Amino acid sequence: MGKFYITTAIAYASRKPHFGNTYEIIMADAIARFHKQLGEDVYLCTGTDEHGQKIENLAVEAGVTPKEYVDKVSAEIKGIWDLMNADYDYFIRTTDDYHERAVTKIFKKFVEQGDIYKGYYEGWYCTPCESFFTETQVVDGKCPDCGRPVTQAREEAYFFNMSKYADRLMKHIEENPDFIEPVSRKKEMVNNFLNAGLQDLCVSRTSFNWGISAGVDPKHVVYVWLDALTNYITALGYDPDKTFEEQSERFKKYWPADVHIIGKDILRFHTIYWPIFLMALGLPLPKKVFGHPWFNFGNDKMSKSKGNVVYADELAEVFGVDGVRYYALSEMPYNSDGSITYEGVISRYNNDLANNLGNLLSRTHAMTKKYFGGVVPTPSCDTEIDKELKEAVRLAAEKSRALMENYHVADALEEIFSAFKRANKYIDETMPWVLAKNEADRDRLATVIYNLLESIRAGAVLLTPFVPDTAKKIFEQLNTDKCAYDTVSTFGVLEPGRPLGEAYTLFARIDENEFFKNLEEKRAAEKASSTQEESVEKPELMPEIDISAFSAVELRVAQILECESVPKAKKLLKLQVDLGFEKRQVVSGIAKFYKPEDLIGKKVILVSNLKPCTLCGVESNGMILASGEEEIKVIFLDPSLKNGEKLR
Numbered sequence: 001m002g003k004f005y006i007t008t009a010i011a012y013a014s015r016k017p018h019f020g021n022t023y024e025i026i027m028a029d030a031i032a033r034f035h036k037q038l039g040e041d042v043y044l045c046t047g048t049d050e051h052g053q054k055i056e057n058l059a060v061e062a063g064v065t066p067k068e069y070v071d072k073v074s075a076e077i078k079g080i081w082d083l084m085n086a087d088y089d090y091f092i093r094t095t096d097d098y099h100e101r102a103v104t105k106i107f108k109k110f111v112e113q114g115d116i117y118k119g120y121y122e123g124w125y126c127t128p129c130e131s132f133f134t135e136t137q138v139v140d141g142k143c144p145d146c147g148r149p150v151t152q153a154r155e156e157a158y159f160f161n162m163s164k165y166a167d168r169l170m171k172h173i174e175e176n177p178d179f180i181e182p183v184s185r186k187k188e189m190v191n192n193f194l195n196a197g198l199q200d201l202c203v204s205r206t207s208f209n210w211g212i213s214a215g216v217d218p219k220h221v222v223y224v225w226l227d228a229l230t231n232y233i234t235a236l237g238y239d240p241d242k243t244f245e246e247q248s249e250r251f252k253k254y255w256p257a258d259v260h261i262i263g264k265d266i267l268r269f270h271t272i273y274w275p276i277f278l279m280a281l282g283l284p285l286p287k288k289v290f291g292h293p294w295f296n297f298g299n300d301k302m303s304k305s306k307g308n309v310v311y312a313d314e315l316a317e318v319f320g321v322d323g324v325r326y327y328a329l330s331e332m333p334y335n336s337d338g339s340i341t342y343e344g345v346i347s348r349y350n351n352d353l354a355n356n357l358g359n360l361l362s363r364t365h366a367m368t369k370k371y372f373g374g375v376v377p378t379p380s381c382d383t384e385i386d387k388e389l390k391e392a393v394r395l396a397a398e399k400s401r402a403l404m405e406n407y408h409v410a411d412a413l414e415e416i417f418s419a420f421k422r423a424n425k426y427i428d429e430t431m432p433w434v435l436a437k438n439e440a441d442r443d444r445l446a447t448v449i450y451n452l453l454e455s456i457r458a459g460a461v462l463l464t465p466f467v468p469d470t471a472k473k474i475f476e477q478l479n480t481d482k483c484a485y486d487t488v489s490t491f492g493v494l495e496p497g498r499p500l501g502e503a504y505t506l507f508a509r510i511d512e513n514e515f516f517k518n519l520e521e522k523r524a525a526e527k528a529s530s531t532q533e534e535s536v537e538k539p540e541l542m543p544e545i546d547i548s549a550f551s552a553v554e555l556r557v558a559q560i561l562e563c564e565s566v567p568k569a570k571k572l573l574k575l576q577v578d579l580g581f582e583k584r585q586v587v588s589g590i591a592k593f594y595k596p597e598d599l600i601g602k603k604v605i606l607v608s609n610l611k612p613c614t615l616c617g618v619e620s621n622g623m624i625l626a627s628g629e630e631e632i633k634v635i636f637l638d639p640s641l642k643n644g645e646k647l648r
Contacts, residue, residue: 003043004035005254007232009262009270010047010092013073014054018302019340020295022080022312023328027292027409028261029086030329033465034404037485043254045235046081047092048074052224053639054127056210060636065598066210070095080313085321085468092235094212094227103227104215105240106281107158107203111216115161115280118217121202122154131225132202145265155207158220162198165276170194172275178288180271181407182335185264185291189271201225201273208639209601229274232257233283240281257286259407267291290407293337295328310340318515322467323349323507329466330413342519346510356420357459357470358506363427364452365477365503371436376453377446378496385429389451390491392422393458397488400462409466416462423455453478454494461488470506477501555647557637558584558606558624563596569616575599575624577606580644584608587620593632603637605647 008028011017025046032044050070059069074093081088092099110116124133126143132153137144173179173190180186204220205211211221230238236255237248244252262270270289278285294301297308315324327348332338368374382390396419403412426448435445460474461483475483479501480494487493558577566572571589573596586606605625612621626634 002040003254003258004032004040005043005045005257006032006035007044007235007257007260008046009260009266010049010094010228010231011077012052012054013048013050013070013077014058015073016076016311017080019310019312019315019328020302022084023295023332023338024261024263024292025081025086025088026084026312026325026328027332029084029088030325030409030465031259031261031404031407033087033468037461037465039485041253043090043250044086044088045090045092045232046086046088047090047231047235048077048094049224049228049231050074050093050095051211051221051227053205053208053210056208056639057127059210060602060638063633063636067095083313083316083321084325087468090235092231094231098237099231099234100212102234102238102240103212103222103230106230106277107214107222107226108216109240110160110203110280111158113280115164116158116203117161118156118158120154121157121159123152124150125153126150134199153207155205156220157202157206157223158204158214158217159200160203160226160273160276160280162200162273162276165279166194166198168279169272169275172285173271179285180267181288181290184335185267186271189267193268193272198272225269225273226277229269229277232260232274232286244283256284259288259290260286261290261292264291264293293332293335295332295338295340298339298341315345318510319345319349320507322470323353326353326413326467329409332410334408334411342515343512346512346515349507350509352417353470354507354509356417356424360420360424360427360452361456361474361477361506362503364449364456365500367432368449368453368500369503371432371445372449374500376494376496376498376500377450379447379450379492380443382447385426386447386451389422389426389455393419393455393488393491395419397458397462404465413466416459416466419455419459419462423452423459426452426455450494450496454491457482457494458488458491461485473504473506477503552609553607554609555625556606556608557603557641557643557645557647558586558608558622559603559643560599560601563599565591565596566616566618569618572616572618573599574618577604577622577624578643579606579608580642584621585619586622586624587615587618588624588626588634590626590632590634594634599634602634603639603641603643605635605637 006028008024011021028044028046032042036042048070055070056066059066062069078091107116121132124135124138126133126146126148128148129143129145131143131145133144133150138150141149143150173186180189203223203226204214205223206220209221211224212227214220214222233251233255236251238251239247260270267289275285296302297310300308302309312324327345330348330352331340331344368376396415399415400412403415430448432445432448435441435448456474457478457480460471464471464483477500478494479498482493556579558579560575561578561583562576564574566574566587571591573588573591573594575586575588577584577586607623607625610622612619614620624634626632
């Protein structure tokens with residue numbers, strides 16, 4: 001029995017994933033389930049990418065620590081993966097202790113090998129993508145990947161010497177034509193990056209703190225892509241201090257990955273940087289990197305600002321989990337972007353699931369009950385029409401397998417549903433209700449009903465990786481345990497004389513007008529809820545002051561370097577802060593609301609010209625600004641602001 005290690009890109013723990021993000025885990029799960037059907041030892045790994053400046057900024061906006069922020073979002077992502085019935089084997093988080101330890105070791109190893117050197121980075125930076133770009137890569141002042149504005153950045157950083165491995169990578173791509181798929185993606189990587197000459201990659205940052213320590217230089221945190229990409233091996237227990245033979249049994253069993261399933265927008269990181277990192281570690285490269293297209297809303301990319309974001313969990317409330325899975329898998333082309341519209345989802349659901357499949361099962365089950373007391377009849381000799389149906393089932397199995405082995409998922413589903421369409425046509429051709437009127441046609445009727453039941457059973461076996469709950473429900477209604485993949489190779493596995501299970505509706509049709517009416521009402525309710533203002537009692541305000549009085553207060557950016565409790569003072573914390581031009585000691589009454597370790601590295605507003613005072617025997621030179629009375633919240637600043645900068 002062979003092994004099959006498949007991974008998704010780990011989801012960035014910044015926001016709730018939309019339908020396009022969720023497609024990837026559904027696709028990977030379908031591929032993994034298919035290989036399990038073939039009897040392979042499958043390991044599916046997914047997870048969340050949880051470090052970086054963007055997350056640090058979002059945490060500041062939310063008034064929580066970065067860890068608290070990613071704990072919440074990661075749990076939400078995992079919940080949606082589970083709702084979509086993703087049967088993953090491992091869910092890794094890049095904040096897991098063992099992953100962080102391994103990344104620090106990997107960074108150290110690269111430095112010792114001479115793969116990484118220290119320098120300064122000055123260029124264009126995209127915060128959402130966590131990526132640096134050269135002048136030639138930036139398009140009209142915007143990121144070439146996401147289209148958002150980029151900013152100039154300069155900071156001390158470590159760089160990975162990419163050119164050292166470039167020729168070796170090019171040779172690998174040439175000798176392994178299936179390494180990058182689809183082929184159009186491979187051409188893009190080779191022509192736009194490798195042939196153009198690889199620039200050394202920035203692999204550390206000093207302008208923010210939310211990341212894994214570089215170890216060899218504690219003021220640096222590891223650049224998010226070196227951190228994130230290594231999850232594929234740390235999830236298997238990889239330890240850079242050990243030889244391959246000394247690695248965990250799980251790592252030795254499953255590495256190299258058989259396929260990385262990723263979005264086309266991060267292909268560069270997975271087909272250039274990741275293979276080079278692996279070469280530097282002396283590890284085998286993954287067998288394949290598959291860059292799938294995007295799901296757009298109609299013709300536009302999903303965007304919260306455009307108001308066209310669709311969420312898988314919300315769709316599932318109406319169409320069910322398998323309805324969502326089916327649409328995602330059937331609507332995404334192999335090489336070009338897919339499209340989702342509510343009208344499209346309804347059409348697919350009603351035509352394919354409710355009519356083609358659901359109605360086929362319902363009619364066949366009802367006829368079996370009416371004509372044979374709900375017992376599987378015994379077939380007799382075949383006619384040409386029977387042979388055509390059996391051939392359609394055989395071809396669906398043969399073609400769908402070949403397509404799934406090459407990741408043409410939507411095409412594989414189309415082949416399977418072509419067999420269901422042929423079965424529906426078979427009903428119209430044989431007209432069982434006419435055969436039932438003549439006792440002389442009893443054997444022929446039995447053959448027709450049996451062939452329909454067996455076609456549905458075989459189709460359910462083929463459907464199992466895509467819509468597993470639906471396949472299970474079909475097997476229940478047929479009352480059969482003949483659901484292994486090898487049972488589709490021979491027509492006639494269903495046992496005559498066996499009573500069917502209880503019948504029930506697989507997919508109830510969706511009324512389009514009713515759907516949009518409910519959707520409009522839901523949106524209106526959400527809008528009303530978000531805009532509704534709570535009635536707040538106006539507080540007693542202090543007397544007005546003129547601008548000169550306010551100007552006398554000097555506010556500056558300060559970064560907290562150290563923090564500890566004040567002995568015998570339960571409410572006080574003693575902070576050492578950096579103003580850029582000097583360091584100060586400040587005492588603040590926030591001990592009840594913050595742990596000292598949660599404040600280190602944060603940037604705050606300091607009243608810097610306040611006269612020194614002594615609190616519980618400790619001198620305080622200034623005051624940090626906070627809000628609230630019963631519950632105090634410190635006002636944290638954007639990490640990019642310079643220490644000592646005056647606020648206006």
